[in-house]
Every structure is written in C-alpha cells, then in structure tokens.
Amino acid sequence: MIDTAELLKIFNRHRGDAIVVPGRGGRHWVNISGKPDLDVPLGDPAMGGHASFALGLAMALPHRKIVLFDSEGDIMMGMGVLATIAEQKPANFYHFMLDNECYATTGGQPVPNAKAVKYDALAKGAGYPDAYAFDNLETFETNVERILSKPGPVFVALKVNPEVNNTPIGQRKKWLKRSALQSIEALRREIGIAT
Amino acid sequence: MTETSNAHLSPETFVAEFKKHGVSHVVWLPDSETNFLYVLMKAEPSLTLVAVSREGLAFSTAAGLYAGGKTPVILIQNTGMMESGDSMRGWGMGLKIPVVMMVGYRGYTRHGVNTDTAATYTERFLNAFGINYYLVESDADADRISVAFEEAKRTQRPVAVLVGDEYHGFTTKP
Numbered sequence: 001m002i003d004t005a006e007l008l009k010i011f012n013r014h015r016g017d018a019i020v021v022p023g024r025g026g027r028h029w030v031n032i033s034g035k036p037d038l039d040v041p042l043g044d045p046a047m048g049g050h051a052s053f054a055l056g057l058a059m060a061l062p063h064r065k066i067v068l069f070d071s072e073g074d075i076m077m078g079m080g081v082l083a084t085i086a087e088q089k090p091a092n093f094y095h096f097m098l099d100n101e102c103y104a105t106t107g108g109q110p111v112p113n114a115k116a117v118k119y120d121a122l123a124k125g126a127g128y129p130d131a132y133a134f135d136n137l138e139t140f141e142t143n144v145e146r147i148l149s150k151p152g153p154v155f156v157a158l159k160v161n162p163e164v165n166n167t168p169i170g171q172r173k174k175w176l177k178r179s180a181l182q183s184i185e186a187l188r189r190e191i192g193i194a195t
Numbered sequence: 196m197t198e199t200s201n202a203h204l205s206p207e208t209f210v211a212e213f214k215k216h217g218v219s220h221v222v223w224l225p226d227s228e229t230n231f232l233y234v235l236m237k238a239e240p241s242l243t244l245v246a247v248s249r250e251g252l253a254f255s256t257a258a259g260l261y262a263g264g265k266t267p268v269i270l271i272q273n274t275g276m277m278e279s280g281d282s283m284r285g286w287g288m289g290l291k292i293p294v295v296m297m298v299g300y301r302g303y304t305r306h307g308v309n310t311d312t313a314a315t316y317t318e319r320f321l322n323a324f325g326i327n328y329y330l331v332e333s334d335a336d337a338d339r340i341s342v343a344f345e346e347a348k349r350t351q352r353p354v355a356v357l358v359g360d361e362y363h364g365f366t367t368k369p
Contacts (some may be wrong), residue, residue: 001357040262042290044285045252045255045258045285045289045290046254046281046282046284046285046289047254047281048251048252048255048282049251049252049254049255049258049282049286050255050287051255052247052252052253052256052259053255053256053259053262053286053369054254055245055256055259056220056222056245056255056256056257056258056259056261056262056263056265056267057259057260057262058259058263059220059243059245059259059260059263059265060254060259060260060261060262060263060264060265061263078248078249078252079248079253080247080248080249080252081247081248081252083248084245084246084247084248084256087246088245088293104211104284141357170333180289180290181290181291184262184290187262188262188264191264193263193264
C-alpha cells in the first residue's frame, strides 16, 4: 500500500507544466503543487465523473499534458468511461487511479469486490494501449518518469492506504483553497481562454 | 401546429444550428430514431463525436470540454437525462457549464393521451432542476434551438431542447 501524499510528492517532481486534475488526491495535492493555476481540484461535483471531465480537458487541449488522479470508487460508478477514453485515444492523457479498496469518505465501507478487481486489466480490456498497477512507492518512483514520457492514454492503478473519515460532512475541515469554479476560471486565464 | 412542408424535423436543421453556434463536440449516447443525425454529424468535419456509455458521463465530459475552451452539445434521450440528475446538478449546473442538451422526447405526443411515463416525467424533471427548455417538433421550430444556445451562453447554465419528433424520427428533406 502507498501513502497518497508521498506518491503525489514524487509525481510533482515530474509534473512539468501538466494540467492536473487531482480528484481524490486533491486534499494532499493542494498543499504539494507549486502551480495552482494549472490545477483543477474540484472536490466532488458528482461522483463518477472525474475521468470524463479530464477526458474533455484532454480533448480540448491536445497540446497540454493532462494528468488525473481518479479513484476506484469513481471508476466503479462509470466504468464505461474507460471505453470512451480508449476510443478517443487522447495522446496527452495520463489516468492515475488511487485504489484504497473502500469508500473512505463515507466511513470505509468496501467497494464491490474490493480486493479482487484488476483495474489495469479492465483498462487494457477497454482498449487503453498501456496500463500498469503498482502497490508500493518504490516501484512507482522507478516508473513514473517513463510512464509520463509515453504517449497516452495511459492507465496506472495504485494501491493506496485508506484515509477513512467518519466525521459528519458538515463538520469536516474544508481542504479546497478555492472553489471548483474559481479553479476552472484560473486555469482558463492561465492557458489564455477568455472567461 | 399546421401541416406544412416544414412539418418534419430534419437532421440537417440540427447540424446547421450546431455550426451556427460554433459547436465543436457532440457528447452523446444514441437514442431511438437518430441514426440520420448520426450519419450527418459523423460526416461533418467541424464536429467531433464523443460517445459515452451512460448519460451522466455526458455532463462531466461536456464540463471538461468547456473548461478547455470548446463548445460541446449533449445529445441524449429523456430516459437517460432522468438517470443523470446528479451529474447534471454537479457537473452541469454546479460548474456553470453553458451547454445545450438536445433531449429526445420519448413518448411525447401532441395528439391523444400520453401513455409513456418517460414523457410524463420529462418536463417535471426539468422543472424540478429549474432548467429551462424549448420544444422542437419540426424545422419551423429551428429558431428555438438558437434561443437555447443564446440562453445557455447568457445564463451560464444548461438549457434543454426537447426533440418532440421522437416517435417519427428524423426525416430527410424531400
């Protein structure tokens, strides 16, 4: 199992000027990233949609590298997105998936067939040309630069430690430093899109 | 609705409206009777088709495309739209995505009594979310599509176009 914050710190060394949709890694990423205007932390607009949002970004901005930190719970809610991504073949899209085997924000209940699902195999079966799976930080660190230098779409399943939260939603500490809308507006300004 | 030479809905009308409003991507899931439109869209070089597997994913895809500077349109059926409520709320309305959704109005009938619950709940569903909509039954209603695009842009919200020719399907121009 991998510590998500440590994983993101390693990724950050190889980020370059990629646009990052940090997804379920957002609570850590907002404190690690040095390029907040190229980040799109959205919180949770509606579960299951991060991959297709990032796909849309990748298709709209084919000359920018788009990196997503998805989750297995999100993928489970809309697994067909893997086929859509594979069909569109965005060469600039890097699909990392944080798999903690549970719904951590609702108390840690397991996702369906939590320990047995091979998400890299699902991605390959859906048509991704390349898919990987790592369950330790050292292997990830060894491979991440090479993965990011390959043409996308690339899928990387990562076994991470669950960070279970049982606090009622209304009492949780807010981690977003700006709203999802503000992040999108900042990105559009940064890359020269009129808002 | 009078029976005139315009009393049919042609796929050319939709594609012309898409081009007029600068649509770059059609995020869609096929519904019944839209194959003529599919063939036309596929042949139109200014449009990129993005096929999704569940309608809710259309809203997040459209949000990403818009965030990246493109102009998507969503093409789905009313049944799928109702399945997509939370995605429409979070990815469409929550992120203020000015997207027009063309919604096949399955079950809609101007005559007699509706017997399809898909039609029964379509407008109630949109009203519950406060999403404005325009009914299009024939080419004579094409200006309503323009109104929808302009309203979405002005209000930064999703706006629906209900395609009320669902049971007859798109027809080619005579």
